[in-house]
Amino acid sequence: MSVDFGAAHVVVRRGGLSARLHLRTLVACLALTAALAAAAIVALSLGDLPLSPAEVVTALFGADDGFAGTVVREWRLPRTTAAVLFGLALGVSGAVLQTLTANPLASPDVVGISSGSYAGGLVVIVLLGGGFTATAMGSLIGGLATAIAVYLLAYRRGVQGFRLIIVGIGLGAMLSALSTYLLLRARVEVAMTATAWGAGSLTPVGWPQLLPAAAVIAAALILLVVLSRPLHQLELGDDASHALGVAVERSRLALLVCAVALTAVVTAAAGPIAFVSLAAPQIARRLTGGAGISLAAAGLVGALLLTVSDTVAQHALPVPFPVGVVTVVIGGCYLVWLLVREARRTA
Amino acid sequence: MTPSPARLRADAISAGYDNATILDGLSIDVLDGSFTVIVGPNACGKSTLLRALTRLLPATDGHVLLDGRAIASYRPKEIARELGLLPQSSIAPDAITVADLVARGRYPHQGVLRRWSPEDEAAVAAAMAATEITDLSGRRVDALSGGQRQRVWVAMALAQQASILLLDEPTTFLDIAHQIDLMELFTDLHRTGTTIVAVLHDLNQASRYATHLVAMKDGHIVAQGEPAAVVTADLVEEVFGLPCVVYPDPVTGTPAVAPIGRARVPSPTAGATR
Numbered sequence: 001m002s003v004d005f006g007a008a009h010v011v012v013r014r015g016g017l018s019a020r021l022h023l024r025t026l027v028a029c030l031a032l033t034a035a036l037a038a039a040a041i042v043a044l045s046l047g048d049l050p051l052s053p054a055e056v057v058t059a060l061f062g063a064d065d066g067f068a069g070t071v072v073r074e075w076r077l078p079r080t081t082a083a084v085l086f087g088l089a090l091g092v093s094g095a096v097l098q099t100l101t102a103n104p105l106a107s108p109d110v111v112g113i114s115s116g117s118y119a120g121g122l123v124v125i126v127l128l129g130g131g132f133t134a135t136a137m138g139s140l141i142g143g144l145a146t147a148i149a150v151y152l153l154a155y156r157r158g159v160q161g162f163r164l165i166i167v168g169i170g171l172g173a174m175l176s177a178l179s180t181y182l183l184l185r186a187r188v189e190v191a192m193t194a195t196a197w198g199a200g201s202l203t204p205v206g207w208p209q210l211l212p213a214a215a216v217i218a219a220a221l222i223l224l225v226v227l228s229r230p231l232h233q234l235e236l237g238d239d240a241s242h243a244l245g246v247a248v249e250r251s252r253l254a255l256l257v258c259a260v261a262l263t264a265v266v267t268a269a270a271g272p273i274a275f276v277s278l279a280a281p282q283i284a285r286r287l288t289g290g291a292g293i294s295l296a297a298a299g300l301v302g303a304l305l306l307t308v309s310d311t312v313a314q315h316a317l318p319v320p321f322p323v324g325v326v327t328v329v330i331g332g333c334y335l336v337w338l339l340v341r342e343a344r345r346t347a
Numbered sequence: 348m349t350p351s352p353a354r355l356r357a358d359a360i361s362a363g364y365d366n367a368t369i370l371d372g373l374s375i376d377v378l379d380g381s382f383t384v385i386v387g388p389n390a391c392g393k394s395t396l397l398r399a400l401t402r403l404l405p406a407t408d409g410h411v412l413l414d415g416r417a418i419a420s421y422r423p424k425e426i427a428r429e430l431g432l433l434p435q436s437s438i439a440p441d442a443i444t445v446a447d448l449v450a451r452g453r454y455p456h457q458g459v460l461r462r463w464s465p466e467d468e469a470a471v472a473a474a475m476a477a478t479e480i481t482d483l484s485g486r487r488v489d490a491l492s493g494g495q496r497q498r499v500w501v502a503m504a505l506a507q508q509a510s511i512l513l514l515d516e517p518t519t520f521l522d523i524a525h526q527i528d529l530m531e532l533f534t535d536l537h538r539t540g541t542t543i544v545a546v547l548h549d550l551n552q553a554s555r556y557a558t559h560l561v562a563m564k565d566g567h568i569v570a571q572g573e574p575a576a577v578v579t580a581d582l583v584e585e586v587f588g589l590p591c592v593v594y595p596d597p598v599t600g601t602p603a604v605a606p607i608g609r610a611r612v613p614s615p616t617a618g619a620t621r
């Protein structure tokens with residue numbers, strides 16, 4: 001007996017393993033992966049030493065021990081890997097928060113987690129005079145502390161989406177004010193370093209910063225493979241998901257921690273990169289067309305967005321810009337489009 | 348009928364919200380194999396009782412026991428395989444299709460690796476067939492009528508295949524034909540061994556389908572037993588504050604209630620049987 005789900009599905013059953021996959025989501029994910037690979041190769045080929053895509057691929061797989069191999073593997077690969085990985089993390093983080101709160105506005109940059117990470121990093125830079133590792137720790141702690149504060153302030157017999165957003169926006173604004181105050185107090189050179197980091201840039205990211213960040217992101221993503229089922233079940237509301245066997249508060253807390261860790265670790269390494277976590281899940285939702293947001297698709301869109309944005313920021317503009325500036329512009333256009341569309345629909 | 352043991356029972360439980368205690372030391376045995384119907388006025392605590400029985404609302408005092416074990420000691424999925432609940436109101440995720448929503452009912456039977464087994468598929472198909480929504484299966488839930496949507500939620504609860512099914516006003520939004528269809532569906536389920544607890548507002552239907560009727564008021568159980576013993580004009584007046592006439596249902600002989608209403612004078616025949 002086969003069930004009509006209104007859209008094509010692929011059923012996989014092998015041994016104890018079984019799954020039902022929404023065909024369009026599957027196709028979208030494959031297409032996004034291909035686009036991401038292409039974007040990454042383009043990103044790796046551009047620079048002071050322009051290379052052809054074929055040369056990039058040869059260099060990547062170690063068949064080139066010459067200068068091109070060094071350029072690609074040692075100089076460019078960390079940055080491109082960071083763009084892919086951080087974009088993935090931001091996209092997934094946004095998708096988790098937006099699903100948890102059933103609100104497309106509830107992304108980590110909106111509910112104050114990015115502001116918290118930034119403020120945490122600034123405290124280290126301005127007051128303690130900071131180093132990369134210390135700054136990264138500061139922003140990780142800042143992000144987690146903000147999330148905990150938002151959670152506790154919004155908690156009343158469980159956390160509801162709307163209250164979470166309002167509290168998050170309020171707290172985020174206060175933290176931004178704190179950041180401005182810290183910058184005003186700081187010495188000029190310190191303030192300039194802090195501002196550069198605050199714009200969100202992949203320039204300072206090399207393997208030493210990338211590896212610990214990658215470990216945290218990998219751990220969170222593995223956890224989310226398990227948690228994605230309760231996450232989507234929570235879309236039914238607390239009562240129904242409770243009745244269907246979801247440990248509601250425990251799952252929600254674990255999901256929140258994963259989402260925060262993903263955003264905070266990216267902010268720690270590259271500064272606050274705005275709008276990727278806001279836009280990626282919504283773009284993914286439109287691409288996949290099913291119910292809910294596929295975490296995989298949102299992550300891939302995020303990775304693609306950040307990789308393309310960083311390529312544009314580095315090479316397409318007269319002066320290289322921090323990638324955060326480009327994502328803000330793209331995100332701003334997206335928000336305007338979203339608002340115009342909503343306005344047309346309601347008019 | 349010998350009273351069967353009760354797998355699910357509440358032992359002097361108290362439960363409420365924030366500072367308001369709604370249930371205060373309430374005890375109830377949900378008799379195995381019964382079709383228990385709970386009736387009572389709005390806000391008397393019927394939904395609260397169902398929520399306490401399914402651990403949605405932890406009891407602040409007393410215990411809810413399932414198979415002799417405190418319900419708080421179960422793992423969430425373990426409970427969900429035994430106890431199903433259709434809440435009074437639920438949220439359908441945006442753009443979800445009917446079959447997708449019904450399939451969500453299989454959650455307690457699934458795991459990280461086992462996400463869509465043949466049993467899942469059979470249970471979903473059977474639940475949709477039983478609630479007559481197979482034709483709607485590919486439609487979006489947000490594009491259905493209130494009654495169609497209610498049947499989708501019932502199908503989701505059926506797909507859960509719990510051995511005890513708690514239903515909070517399952518027939519709201521339904522036209523009379525679909526109400527009866529659904530009540531007969533629950534009766535069939537009851538006959539095949541599922542224990543059913545339903546909150547209903549229609550006393551005639553309650554009397555017709557219940558094997559055990561529980562009348563609640565202000566968080567307490569006022570009366571319980573066979574419908575014929577419970578549904579009397581005095582009890583309806585006591586619980587609902589509604590003067591009425593109780594007469595035998597012409598089809599089933601079970602008690603049926605005709606409210607008198609304030610503005611009308613009872614007709615001579617009705618007055619005679621009162």
Ligand SMILES: Nc1ncnc2c1ncn2[C@@H]1O[C@H](COP(=O)(O)OP(=O)(O)OP(=O)(O)O)[C@@H](O)[C@H]1O
Pocket residue numbers: 364365369387388389390391392393394395396435
């Ligand atoms: N989430 C909540 N928070 C606070 N109070 C609540 C909540 N839910 C219900 N109550 C209160 O608890 C009391 C009992 O509510 P309950 O939902 O159990 O009534 P009910 O018997 O199911 O009524 P109805 O027939 O209208 O569904 C009511 O006074 C109600 O206001």
Ligand SMILES: [Mg+2]
Pocket residue numbers: 393394395435515
């Ligand atoms: Mg109720």
